[in-house]
Amino acid sequence: MSKLIELYEATAKQPLATAHSLPFGVYNDAEVAQLEAQNIFHQDWVFVCATGQLAQPGAYFALRLAGEAIALVHGKDGHIRAMSNNCSHRGTPLLDEGYGHIEKNIVCPYHAWTFSDAGELKGVPFNAQKCVNKQQHELPKYALQEWMGLLLINLADQPSDLLASFDKINPYLKHFDMQRFKQAYGGAIEHWNSNWKLAVENGIESYHLFMVHRNTLEITTPSKKAYYVAGHADWTITGGAMEGMEQGTLSKWFTGARSEALNHYLLVFLPPGFIGILTYESFDWISVMPDGPEHCTVYVGGMAETAPGAGDKQANEFAAQFLQEDKDICERVQKGMGSRHHQGGKLLDMERIVIDFHQYLAKHLFKSPTCAFREADAADMFKH
Ligand code: FES
Numbered sequence: 362m363s364k365l366i367e368l369y370e371a372t373a374k375q376p377l378a379t380a381h382s383l384p385f386g387v388y389n390d391a392e393v394a395q396l397e398a399q400n401i402f403h404q405d406w407v408f409v410c411a412t413g414q415l416a417q418p419g420a421y422f423a424l425r426l427a428g429e430a431i432a433l434v435h436g437k438d439g440h441i442r443a444m445s446n447n448c449s450h451r452g453t454p455l456l457d458e459g460y461g462h463i464e465k466n467i468v469c470p471y472h473a474w475t476f477s478d479a480g481e482l483k484g485v486p487f488n489a490q491k492c493v494n495k496q497q498h499e500l501p502k503y504a505l506q507e508w509m510g511l512l513l514i515n516l517a518d519q520p521s522d523l524l525a526s527f528d529k530i531n532p533y534l535k536h537f538d539m540q541r542f543k544q545a546y547g548g549a550i551e552h553w554n555s556n557w558k559l560a561v562e563n564g565i566e567s568y569h570l571f572m573v574h575r576n577t578l579e580i581t582t583p584s585k586k587a588y589y590v591a592g593h594a595d596w597t598i599t600g601g602a603m604e605g606m607e608q609g610t611l612s613k614w615f616t617g618a619r620s621e622a623l624n625h626y627l628l629v630f631l632p633p634g635f636i637g638i639l640t641y642e643s644f645d646w647i648s649v650m651p652d653g654p655e656h657c658t659v660y661v662g663g664m665a666e667t668a669p670g671a672g673d674k675q676a677n678e679f680a681a682q683f684l685q686e687d688k689d690i691c692e693r694v695q696k697g698m699g700s701r702h703h704q705g706g707k708l709l710d711m712e713r714i715v716i717d718f719h720q721y722l723a724k725h726l727f728k729s730p731t732c733a734f735r736e737a738d739a740a741d742m743f744k745h
């Protein structure tokens with residue numbers, strides 16, 4: 362084990378009182394990236410897209426999951442499957458990355474081997490069928506689970522029990538009645554010049570809002586009104602008050618139509634890379650995946666009761682603006698990660714969610730024991 366990886370482990374497993382930022386080297390090191398691909402992205406449950414984004418038969422979403430080409434396909438038989446997107450002939454990615462639609466079959470762009478939307482090899486050109494065992498060339502399938510309208514996949518041979526862990530999140534979400542959110546939207550894919558962990562840490566903590574987003578998010582969801590709700594290594598929920606909401610909903614509380622909780626937002630963090638912001642109106646997210654040691658891909662999406670109309674232009678511009686602010690700061694931080702000073706600084710209580718993320722890393726990369734589940738006082742408002 363390299364010295365850097367030893368230091369990674371020692372730092373990531375620290376509890377709150379002694380928690381520090383990770384050593385800078387883990388944000389630009391190829392060996393670390395490989396370890397994370399192997400023990401996290403190819404081993405644990407990873408969010409891919411919303412069920413609503415694959416509503417029609419034939420709809421697909423293709424992506425690279427830490428180097429592995431994957432496609433989620435809604436087959437004509439009504440099933441959504443997670444399968445390899447590598448041609449079983451010589452490995453060419455079959456479907457183009459991003460969202461798309463399969464007309465009839467999946468045809469490899471190299472030598473035109475043809476697969477059904479369920480991944481069975483159907484045809485090989487030039488009458489070569491006899492020498493190719495079709496069953497042996499079926500596309501490998503992966504475990505797929507749905508939770509709250511989100512699709513997560515797991516590439517491991519023996520996936521862990523995802524729903525057992527996520528069930529404990531449900532009580533905090535009950536006032537938001539997420540079952541209403543049937544319309545998925547978005548689908549933008551961004552490429553950031555930063556390590557995936559920087560984008561995740563930045564996406565989950567509210568400490569930077571007053572500085573990086575002083576003209577955007579700080580106005581609606583200020584740093585000082587953000588708080589921890591509940592969490593541990595497996596997932597974390599934080600929340601915050603939304604400025605200017607009290608007046609608008611006060612009368613509705615009295616009629617019993619809305620609870621106080623709905624004047625707040627919840628941030629739902631499902632590591633490794635899903636960060637969702639839940640309000641009564643919508644559930645919007647970014648999902649971060651590594652793309653080598655110093656780059657990441659950021660998938661943007663959301664869902665709501667009704668599809669956003671033209672009137673949401675302002676909201677879209679607002680989102681684009683704060684996302685650009687996040688991208689800029691992450692790319693700036695990345696430039697600092699080449700420093701030979703490997704020790705990061707102390708993490709604050711306001712950054713507890715970052716500490717939970719580090720505990721997740723320690724658990725999955727090094728099998729370290731992690732801190733117990735913690736619920737803060739704020740949890741009461743959401744659970745009751
Ligand atoms: S690589 Fe796909 S058909 Fe040859």
Ligand SMILES: [Fe+2]
Binds near residue numbers: 563686
């Ligand atoms: Fe941000």
